[in-house]
Amino acid sequence: MRFFDPHIHMTSRTTDDLEAMSKAGVRAIIEPAFWLGQPRTSVGSFIDYWSSLVGWERFRAAQFGVAHYCAMGLNSKEANDEGLAREVLAELPRFAFKEGVVAIGEIGYDEITKAEEKAYQWQLEFAVQHDMVVMVHSPHRDKKNGIRRSIAVAKECGLSMEKLVVDHNNEETVQDVLDAGAWAAFTIYPHTKMGSERMVEIVRQYGPRRIIVDSSADWGVSDPLSVPKTARLMLERGIDPAAVELTTWQNALDAYGQSGQIDMEALLKTPVVDQRQLYHQNSVLRGQAPRVEETVPND
Amino acid sequence: MSVASRSSRAMEVLRAMLEPRLDARAQEWLALACDECSRLPDRAEVRFPTLISLASRKVPRGALEPSNSAREAARELVPGWNPERWTILDAARAMLVLSRAHLDGPQAVAILDEVFRHADVGELCALHRSLQLLPDNARFAWRAGEGCRSSMGAVYEAAACDTGLPCARFDDLAWRQLVVKALFVGAPVARIHGLDQRLDAELARMVLDLVDERRSAGRGIPPGAWACLGAHGGLRARDSMLRELDRGQAAGRAGAILGLARAGHADLVAGHAAGGESDPLVLAALSSARSARPSQDDYAHLHGL
Ligand SMILES: [Zn+2]
16 A cells, blocks of 8 residues: 655654655655754754755655655744744745645644744735645644634635644544544554544544544654554454545645645656665765665555 | 856757747746846845745746757857756756846855755756856856765756866865765766866875775775776776776776776777677777777766666
8 A cells, every 4th residue: 555644754763764664655745844842043943954854854755765745834832932933934935935845834833822823823824825735733732722723713814724734633623623624634643642543433433534644753752654554454443445545645645735746647656766866875875785676565 | 258148148048948848838937037037136135046946836847858959059158068967947947047137246156145055956956057057157166066065966966967167167176076976976977077187196096095995895886986097096096997807897897998998008908808808888898998098978878887
């Protein structure tokens, strides 16, 4: 099977992860701009981080046959440093239209402060003005309220609901998101919160329409293989294979494909690992022979 | 020809290459964007980089595939300019760069630095390819050197290959690093314009050191390494190439044969020919080594083997 993990922070992951993802059938990923586990202190480190999302990280992923897209934005946690946030938002237009930028994200609320709301609204208006998709990070505390508010503010700003993806949902929030007409994404966390087993039951109950599975793997305890593992469990537990494909591949493509930045034809071809192709370099390969023209296994 | 008229001639060449590749809508966007670039102020600002980025959303993906006559026109106009591997997007972005007002003025470096600083991979490639077309491009030698230090092969090739800028403008240190880096990243040395004109003893030493390192590590040697010595490597180079003839793969043996001929060792080439070599790649190298002194171009087909 092939998978699309539309939320993963590859900058925190190793080439071992990329190799495992490629072997497990992960064909494409989206890396949304987020924080680094601690707040940045200057606009320059945002710029270098955004640059790496459209440069080095895309290159690293391509070496393993994984198509890398990204979302650009100022995250909610760092929106609270208002002076810095102003500087950061002024730089965002430079990066929002780069190749492979499929959305503004991940943005939204963390503690639902005024400063967060200001940055969120600014970025929503920017997205509406440029007809872009928005990836919303929902807060971990006061989640249900945070999601309702995220949707309401997005509507106020004029964002059409098929352009809105709300992430980190659970059983308590999914109905609100689906009722609004937005896409409901679920992050599969190992050990805590949303596990694969709960995901199976959600798909059983709500069906596959507008539901998206992702890993949100980052620098914390997380699993870059969450999407293929959840797909396998869904199949084992008798979920219709068509529903599995929708929730782990096609829905994310439909949502983020609205950006026009995903070359479907290229993505549908059998991927080939060619580490000589496109970007030769020595920092991923340290003396190893490049892997050339190996077909990526399909299951 | 004045530098300014060379840039405007380069625009004509690019326009001719782009015409069959762009539909009416893309052509219209590009014409308007070029016009806007020509009216921007004489300082670094945000609109120019934005237009460079936006081009990716307005112009189709794919190879430029310039006609033979267009490639000929490019080569005649700017020594070393070979657009054979350009994309359509590269050419459109080069049009925007050449349209940018004030690139012949004192703010030119600052204006371009602003674009380079925030560029993604595709933008970097297009910008590096454009530098050779700019007036007084010695001003951009440091920037081009940054591209030649990149570990992303696409960026390296855009800055180092199929352009005459490094050969004409790099100092010895930057030039030698560029050549050795090609061997590291697996880029084709045959496409480094002017390689044959800028070989020297120090470069030969660096390349032979790399060859020894590779042998110690049990790794193969790119055939292009033997193109980087000329007659400057002395006995050390001769012995190293003889060892390659003795133990190397076919492409390496072919490269070493060409290298021996380039160093003037006609006797050794003849000796190897008499020794029962049967690989077609090496036989072809032997035949070109005996008819004339091989050039860097003779290494082109050995790249990647
Ligand atoms: Zn995230």
